[in-house]
Amino acid sequence: MQKYQNLKDFDLKGRSVFLRLDFNVPLNTSGKITDDTRILAALPTIEHVLEQTNRVCLASHLGRPKGRRKEEFSLKPVAIRLAELLGREVLLVDDVDKEPIDQVLKQVGHNQILLLENLRFYEGESSNDAFFSENLLKGIDFYINDAFGTIHREHASIVGVPKRLPSDRRGLGFLVEKELKVLSELQRGEAPFTVILGGAKVSDKVGVVLNLLNYCNHLIIGGAMAYSFLKYKGVSVGHSFVEDDKMDLVKFIFKNAEKRNVTITLPVDHVCSESFTEDSDAKVVNIENIPDSYQGMDIGPKTIKLFSNMIEKSKTIFWNGPMGVFEWQAYSKGTMAIAEKVAAGDSFSVVGGGDSVAAVKKLGVEKEFSHISTGGGASLKYLEGSILPGLKVLEV
Numbered sequence: 001m002q003k004y005q006n007l008k009d010f011d012l013k014g015r016s017v018f019l020r021l022d023f024n025v026p027l028n029t030s031g032k033i034t035d036d037t038r039i040l041a042a043l044p045t046i047e048h049v050l051e052q053t054n055r056v057c058l059a060s061h062l063g064r065p066k067g068r069r070k071e072e073f074s075l076k077p078v079a080i081r082l083a084e085l086l087g088r089e090v091l092l093v094d095d096v097d098k099e100p101i102d103q104v105l106k107q108v109g110h111n112q113i114l115l116l117e118n119l120r121f122y123e124g125e126s127s128n129d130a131f132f133s134e135n136l137l138k139g140i141d142f143y144i145n146d147a148f149g150t151i152h153r154e155h156a157s158i159v160g161v162p163k164r165l166p167s168d169r170r171g172l173g174f175l176v177e178k179e180l181k182v183l184s185e186l187q188r189g190e191a192p193f194t195v196i197l198g199g200a201k202v203s204d205k206v207g208v209v210l211n212l213l214n215y216c217n218h219l220i221i222g223g224a225m226a227y228s229f230l231k232y233k234g235v236s237v238g239h240s241f242v243e244d245d246k247m248d249l250v251k252f253i254f255k256n257a258e259k260r261n262v263t264i265t266l267p268v269d270h271v272c273s274e275s276f277t278e279d280s281d282a283k284v285v286n287i288e289n290i291p292d293s294y295q296g297m298d299i300g301p302k303t304i305k306l307f308s309n310m311i312e313k314s315k316t317i318f319w320n321g322p323m324g325v326f327e328w329q330a331y332s333k334g335t336m337a338i339a340e341k342v343a344a345g346d347s348f349s350v351v352g353g354g355d356s357v358a359a360v361k362k363l364g365v366e367k368e369f370s371h372i373s374t375g376g377g378a379s380l381k382y383l384e385g386s387i388l389p390g391l392k393v394l395e396v
Ligand code: AMP
Pocket: 198, 199, 200, 201, 204, 222, 223, 224, 225, 241, 296, 297, 298, 320, 321, 322, 323, 324, 325, 326, 327, 353, 355
């Protein structure tokens, strides 16, 4: 079992702290934050540090500006919201690659805090550049990572910076600590343990499926992923999205599930469309087989009932990925129904992944889940047993 130091292990009085956070918030076309959940979630860690020192450097990425300065990805809106929430002036540091941060840190007043501009404006962030990392580290005594969503990335602010500090001066923030606690609890989850997977690709989730087969009792598969499994079983799937080149993986998953006595449940009916467009006519195909001219876009009503019955009987649930093309109203019913059903039960329930979390939020049932993972990709990597570079570097 790996061991990490946590925020409470450190005496930060008068010291300088680099806080890697996840301020990757959604913005509308006029640059307004449409959901500040991630900023609110970071507050306990920020406030804990601020109780001991004001020499704090907050750092995050936002979107994918790909190493170039793009105004629409500026952290300015985050600085404004943070200033309101913290009741202090937030100084946004531009030119992070050139600015001598140690000098700026020395001048931070009592009612101020530093926020570095979007780290992904600089190529050195994603390439984990040594020079960029050293620049970020100037004048820093302690490093805290509280950005679970990016902890699987080998970037400068995730790996390059902490790697250059002594091991007793780097650790986890409150959010990451909680994520790890929940995900390890999940692996010891009470039976029946049901894993619900959806989304686009089998290939993206094969690692996690194979590892979860060691812990779970039932695997429910919906979304586009389901059509590769159905096709493998000989079911007609029309022109549904299928990964024909991944049939060996599907076979491997079926074999492993059988070996471990894990049941795999697939859709038994579908909401289909003739074309992959939002305004196409949605047609319920109330059998397993889909006619040639159609493609599966969402799970059908019989499948919702089938999956719901299994959810009702489960004591532990992990859900990642939508049951259909959730972005389009006509094909969002399956995903919303699953969100509603899991929320209504009293299982230990963990949800991760942008679309499934969005469904939960849209229904306003976040509080009914035991945990909403802040990092869909990172939680899958963790559950598949992969090494997460941002965690590895913090091991003591
Ligand atoms: P992922 O990021 O792997 O969780 O995949 C999410 C994407 O899968 C969403 O954009 C959905 O629109 C898409 N998706 C879900 N079900 C289907 C389907 N039946 N056909 C095509 N795309 C789907």
